[in-house]
Amino acid sequence: MDYSQFLVMKQEIGLLVVFLLVFLYDTFMSKRALNSLQGVSIIFFGLLTVCGFCCACPTATETAFAGMYVTSPVIACIKNILNVGVLIVLVQSINWNNSEAQVVRRGEFLELVLVTLFGMYLMISARHFLLFIIGLEAASLPLAALVAFEKNKYESHEAAIKYILTAVFSSAIFMMGLSYVYMLCGSLYFGEIAAQVATQQVSVLLIVALAFVVAGVGFKLSLVPFHLWTADVYQGAPTSVTSYLSVISKGSAAFAFLVILTQVFGAVYSQVWEWMLYALIILTITVGNLFALRQTNMKRFLAFSSISQAGYIMLGIVGNNAMGMASLMFYILVYIFSNLAAFGVIQSIENATGKLDMTDYRGLYKSNPKLSFVMMLAMFSLAGIPPFAGFFSKFFIFAGALSGPTSIALYVLVLIALINTIISLYYYLLVVKAMFLSNDEPVIPTFKSACSERIGMWVTVAGIVCLGIVSCFYNEILTICQQYGLLGGLA
Amino acid sequence: MEIKLLYYLVPSLIMFCCGLYGFLTRKNMIAMLISLELMLNAVDINFTVINRYIFPDSKEGMIFTLFAIAIAAAETALAIAIIINLYRVTKKVETDEASQLKG
Numbered sequence: 001m002d003y004s005q006f007l008v009m010k011q012e013i014g015l016l017v018v019f020l021l022v023f024l025y026d027t028f029m030s031k032r033a034l035n036s037l038q039g040v041s042i043i044f045f046g047l048l049t050v051c052g053f054c055c056a057c058p059t060a061t062e063t064a065f066a067g068m069y070v071t072s073p074v075i076a077c078i079k080n081i082l083n084v085g086v087l088i089v090l091v092q093s094i095n096w097n098n099s100e101a102q103v104v105r106r107g108e109f110l111e112l113v114l115v116t117l118f119g120m121y122l123m124i125s126a127r128h129f130l131l132f133i134i135g136l137e138a139a140s141l142p143l144a145a146l147v148a149f150e151k152n153k154y155e156s157h158e159a160a161i162k163y164i165l166t167a168v169f170s171s172a173i174f175m176m177g178l179s180y181v182y183m184l185c186g187s188l189y190f191g192e193i194a195a196q197v198a199t200q201q202v203s204v205l206l207i208v209a210l211a212f213v214v215a216g217v218g219f220k221l222s223l224v225p226f227h228l229w230t231a232d233v234y235q236g237a238p239t240s241v242t243s244y245l246s247v248i249s250k251g252s253a254a255f256a257f258l259v260i261l262t263q264v265f266g267a268v269y270s271q272v273w274e275w276m277l278y279a280l281i282i283l284t285i286t287v288g289n290l291f292a293l294r295q296t297n298m299k300r301f302l303a304f305s306s307i308s309q310a311g312y313i314m315l316g317i318v319g320n321n322a323m324g325m326a327s328l329m330f331y332i333l334v335y336i337f338s339n340l341a342a343f344g345v346i347q348s349i350e351n352a353t354g355k356l357d358m359t360d361y362r363g364l365y366k367s368n369p370k371l372s373f374v375m376m377l378a379m380f381s382l383a384g385i386p387p388f389a390g391f392f393s394k395f396f397i398f399a400g401a402l403s404g405p406t407s408i409a410l411y412v413l414v415l416i417a418l419i420n421t422i423i424s425l426y427y428y429l430l431v432v433k434a435m436f437l438s439n440d441e442p443v444i445p446t447f448k449s450a451c452s453e454r455i456g457m458w459v460t461v462a463g464i465v466c467l468g469i470v471s472c473f474y475n476e477i478l479t480i481c482q483q484y485g486l487l488g489g490l491a
Numbered sequence: 492m493e494i495k496l497l498y499y500l501v502p503s504l505i506m507f508c509c510g511l512y513g514f515l516t517r518k519n520m521i522a523m524l525i526s527l528e529l530m531l532n533a534v535d536i537n538f539t540v541i542n543r544y545i546f547p548d549s550k551e552g553m554i555f556t557l558f559a560i561a562i563a564a565a566e567t568a569l570a571i572a573i574i575i576n577l578y579r580v581t582k583k584v585e586t587d588e589a590s591q592l593k594g
């Protein structure tokens with residue numbers, strides 16, 4: 001065996017090194033040195049992120065392990081986007097992770113986060129379903145442990161049990177679908193399956209298998225009708241974990257979904273899964289929006305908002321070309337910044353006062369003007385109001401959906417998505433209204449948020465303001481996507 | 492007498508559906524976990540027999556099964572750990588006891 005092919009997996013190896021360093025630091029350093037554990041891990045991880053941008057980037061499509069693993073500039077780019085998100089999550093969680101109840105297990109939090117990220121890397125890079133399954137499980141099992149992290153809180157356990165049962169259920173369904181795909185194609189390589197699917201007649205078995213596979217990944221991405229776990233898990237999990245779940249886990253699953261649908265089953269797009277995808281998108285956006293309208297808990301509210309955002313992310317797949325993929329990646333990037341800004345505020349308020357209800361946010365502007373300003377920007381960006389980044393990402397995702405061959409049905413789909421943007425504006429503005437226009441006495445007293453939380457908020461606000469206006473980000477992603485084909489190398 | 496492929500696939504499908512039914516109807520979390528195991532084992536059977544009967548030249552399905560067994564074991568261990576945690580708080584393992592989060 002040629003061991004030099006491990007060098008192709010530069011980012012994975014870098015992440016493993018960071019993980020080992022954090023683990024060794026956590027195990028062997030003195031109690032006093034452990035106070036800076038999270039700071040040290042953020043420095044290590046920040047170095048990895050910077051390296052990902054400058055030196056570890058592959059210049060062409062490279063494969064390893066007989067084509068099971070592939071990396072290309074496009075794949076490195078999505079991994080870098082995830083890295084940035086994880087870095088912000090880690091910075092935001094310092095205060096919570098160093099709190100008294102948390103202090104005995106703060107190392108585990110970091111390690112589990114890094115391991116899940118490793119799983120997501122594998123999921124994105126896999127070109128063989130065995131590696132994909134391993135990545136998927138490595139990404140979802142430690143997450144269940146993370147959801148159950150606040151051991152003294154009942155809600156955390158309930159959320160964890162709901163998460164683990166649905167995760168196992170969905171992976172069982174996914175693997176059942178895979179076994180039928182294997183029966184049809186005789187291989188588990190993405191490339192070989194794609195070749196077989198393109199030549200064979202469309203059979204009932206293929207449709208069943210594809211439906212199973214879509215259901216399995218749909219659970220991870222919380223598409224309607226596979227979304228039922230989302231709100232409960234988001235509400236019960238610790239807020240840092242919720243923010244991680246809602247952006248990083250969702251972003252990587254969206255990209256993996258794109259890879260599977262376009263690379264493996266791309267040949268039967270118009271015959272089999274075009275209408276399936278349309279129905280999923282319309283249902284996801286609409287149901288997510290309608291349920292978000294009646295939420296009062298902030299975390300549940302953002303859970304349903306993230307369900308409908310997942311529907312918008314799916315629109316990038318419809319285009320089925322380089323522009324669609326670029327818009328999907330840009331949407332994930334912007335969504336990471338906007339959602340993390342909202343979660344940063346929620347977390348800061350929760351750490352200071354323990355309040356999570358939307359009614360508690362009434363009159364927040366009077367007591368904490370800066371926090372309410374950040375929250376307002378996040379809501380505007382999530383709703384897609386110009387000139388913030390959310391507007392541009394929504395614009396590009398609609399443009400990406402319509403960039404391929406168009407039909408009446410596609411226009412109707414985009415129109416429905418547009419109408420839903422207006423519905424979503426209503427509930428995002430409810431939060432803004434509660435903070436700014438309510439005449440009640442503020443429920444939350446004036447407080448000073450921790451330094452790390454303020455850094456996190458500054459970074460996310462900078463992202464919300466700059467990502468849209470400074471056009472080089474989108475251009476860069478689009479250039480990479482166009483240059484290296486749809487996904488960089490069918491095996 | 493040779494046993495045909497179908498004699499394996501149909502029982503495994505029935506097993507899968509039993510697991511599905513059990514997962515959706517059972518109220519006890521341990522029973523739900525057992526149902527999940529049934530579903531995962533049905534997948535394992537499928538992969539091995541498909542490999543053995545249709546594609547005997549390669550070993551892909553067998554290897555997949557080995558990994559799937561390991562993954563299923565990890566999943567069960569984690570789920571049991573979380574159920575035990577929940578049991579410490581509520582003293583029950585029924586799903587009705589774990590239904591406070593809603594809205």
